[in-house]
Amino acid sequence: MKMIASMLRRITSHHQNANAASCYLHSIISSSSSSKNGNGWRRLMSNVPENTVYGGPKPQNHSQRVTLNHLQQKHQKGTPITMVTAYDYPSAVHLDEAGIDICLVGDSASMVVHGHDTTLPISLDEMLVHCRAVARGAKRPLLVGDLPFGTYEASSSQAVDTAVRVLKEGGMDAIKLEGGAPSRITAAKAIVEAGIAVMGHVGLTPQAISVLGGFRPQGKNVASALKVVETALALQEAGCFSIVLECVPPTVAAAATSALQIPTIGIGAGPYCGGQVLVYHDLLGMLQHPHHAKVTPKFCKQYGHVGDTINKALLEYKDEVENRVFPSSTHSPYKMNAGDVDKFICELQKLELRKAASSAEEAAKQFYGGWNQERKI
Numbered sequence: 001m002k003m004i005a006s007m008l009r010r011i012t013s014h015h016q017n018a019n020a021a022s023c024y025l026h027s028i029i030s031s032s033s034s035s036k037n038g039n040g041w042r043r044l045m046s047n048v049p050e051n052t053v054y055g056g057p058k059p060q061n062h063s064q065r066v067t068l069n070h071l072q073q074k075h076q077k078g079t080p081i082t083m084v085t086a087y088d089y090p091s092a093v094h095l096d097e098a099g100i101d102i103c104l105v106g107d108s109a110s111m112v113v114h115g116h117d118t119t120l121p122i123s124l125d126e127m128l129v130h131c132r133a134v135a136r137g138a139k140r141p142l143l144v145g146d147l148p149f150g151t152y153e154a155s156s157s158q159a160v161d162t163a164v165r166v167l168k169e170g171g172m173d174a175i176k177l178e179g180g181a182p183s184r185i186t187a188a189k190a191i192v193e194a195g196i197a198v199m200g201h202v203g204l205t206p207q208a209i210s211v212l213g214g215f216r217p218q219g220k221n222v223a224s225a226l227k228v229v230e231t232a233l234a235l236q237e238a239g240c241f242s243i244v245l246e247c248v249p250p251t252v253a254a255a256a257t258s259a260l261q262i263p264t265i266g267i268g269a270g271p272y273c274g275g276q277v278l279v280y281h282d283l284l285g286m287l288q289h290p291h292h293a294k295v296t297p298k299f300c301k302q303y304g305h306v307g308d309t310i311n312k313a314l315l316e317y318k319d320e321v322e323n324r325v326f327p328s329s330t331h332s333p334y335k336m337n338a339g340d341v342d343k344f345i346c347e348l349q350k351l352e353l354r355k356a357a358s359s360a361e362e363a364a365k366q367f368y369g370g371w372n373q374e375r376k377i
Contacts, residue, residue: 066101066142068174068197068241074101075263081242081275083144083265084283087113087130091280092137102265103141104176104277105131107148107207112281119206124151124162131170144199145172149207152177152187159187160194167196174198176244178205180231185238192239200235202228202256203269204247217268219248225255232256232264244277245269247299268299286310329367338368 074081083102086092087109095103109130110122131145145166152159163175174197177188188198203218219225229252232243242263245253250270257264257273266273278300281287285302320326336344341364348357 064140066140068142071101071142071242071263075274080273081263081265083275083277085109085277085280086134086138087280088133089137092134095280096138096140100141101275102277103134103138103143105134105143105145105170105172106176106279107146108279110148112279112287118209120149120209122148124148124165128165128170131166131172135171143171143173144176145170145174147175147177153183156183156187156190160190160196163191163194163196163198174241176201178207180227180234185234188235188240189238198238198240199242199244199265200232200238200240201244201246202231202235203245203252206246217247217249219252225249225252228252229256229259232260236260236262242274245273247297268297332367335367341368 071081081102082100083104084095084100085104085106085108086095087105092103105127107119107122107127109127110116110119113130114122114126116122127145127148131143135143147159147162147166151162159177166172166175175191176199177184177191178201180200180202188200191198204216219228225248228245228248232245235243240262242265243256243260244265244267245256246266247268248256250272253264253266253269254272263274265275265277267277282297282300283302284304284306285308286306317326341360345357345360345364348354348360
C-alpha cells in the first residue's frame, strides 16, 4: 500500500508540473502574440539572433507538395507535367517558386556543373551532395534523383542499395534509371518492391553512349521505334510511375504515350508526351562558351540568356573594383559613431601606427560627413 501511495503522489506531482509548464508556455505565447506582428514569439522559437547579417530561407508550405497522385491526376486530365533539372540550392529555389511539378537531380550535372563531356564520370557521392542541396531548396516539387552510371548495373541488390541511399541520404522522393535491358527491368521492379518510386528512361540513354556510338537519336527506323514502345511498356509493367522519352521522333513518342497508362516526359521527343523536361542550364541559356555550345542539344529552346547577363555583370563588377567605384558609401553600411572614431585614431597614434591612423582619418572624412580633425580627442 505504501508503494502504491508513493506512486500516486509522483503521478499527481507530475501532472501539477505539466499543468504549470503549460500555463507558463500559454502566457509566453499570449504576451508574444500581442507584440507587434508577433515578432517576439518568432524570436523566442528561433536560435537565430535578431540582428543578423544574412537572412535565412522563407518557410515553405508542405501541404502543397507534389506527389505521385497529383501527377497521375494531371495526366488523367490531360494537363502537361513540367520537369526541370536542378543541382544546387539556388536552382532548386527557382524551380520551387516557379511551381515546376518535378525537380530532377540529373546526372547531367556531370556535364553542366562538373564540366565533363559525358554523364559517365559523376559518382554516387557527388550526386548525393547535389541531391541534399536541392532538397533544402525545393519544397514543393516531387524530387527525383538519377542513379549514376556504375551504381546499379551489377545486380538488383546493388540497384536497391543505391536507390535507398538516394532517398535516405539525398532526401529524394523517387529515383530515375536509364535503359530497358532485361537486367534494368528487373532492377526497376526490385526497387519498386523495396518501396521506392521509379521513373524509367528510354530512347537516347546518355549512360549508354559507348554502345550507342555517341549522343544519337533513337527510334528512327521501325525496329528501333518498336523497341522504344516495348521497353516503355516493360518498365510500366515493372512498376514505374513515369517514363522519360529522350530524342525520339514525335510519332514514336505519340505511340508510346498512347500505349502507356503512366505519363511520359519528353525531352527532344516532340509535343505529344504527357510532359516535358529540360536541363536548367540549357533552357536559361546559362553557359555561353564554345564547349557548352558543342553539347547543347538542338531541341532545347532557350527561354533566357542568363549567361550573357552573368558575363555582363561580372565585367561591370571587375571594372568598378579596379576603378575604385565599388564599394561606395551606399554599400559600406557598417559604421562607428564619431566619438569612437576619434578614440580609435588616438589609440592608433599612441601605438605609433601613424600610417594606419592617417588611413583611418582619411576614411572618416569620406564616410563620416560630420567628422573633422578638430573634433579629435
